[in-house]
Amino acid sequence: MEKAYLLHNQSEDSTLKLKTPVFAFLPFFNHYSSRSRSHQPDDLVTYMVADDLSVTPMSMTSTMALFKKYNIQEVDVLEEKVVSIGLEEALHLLYCALHSNEALTNVFL
DSSP, X not given: OOGGGSOTTOOHHHHHHTOSOOOOOOOSSOTTTTBOTTOOBOSOOOEEEOTTOXXXXXXXXXXXXXXXXXXXXXXXXXXXXXXXOOHHHHHHHHHHHHHOSOHHHHHHO
């Protein structure tokens, strides 16, 4: 393997023998995606997480589509809930996400 393909802290032996653990950081949100070239925030981006853990950007169109999907006629029946997620909640959320389409309801209500 050529040295050009190695990181500064790797040797040929370490990559071939796989003794060095490899970690990857996969960002959920690129902080530059909502910024202009001057790196100043253009607008605040808000996301909506549904009970099945689908994530969509919050907009009037997506909100109205969600109301129609669940046959919500009046906004008064909705409730906003702020939750804290620790290790126990995260593990329970992961378990419910794998076994149900109502993960948020099962964990937080």
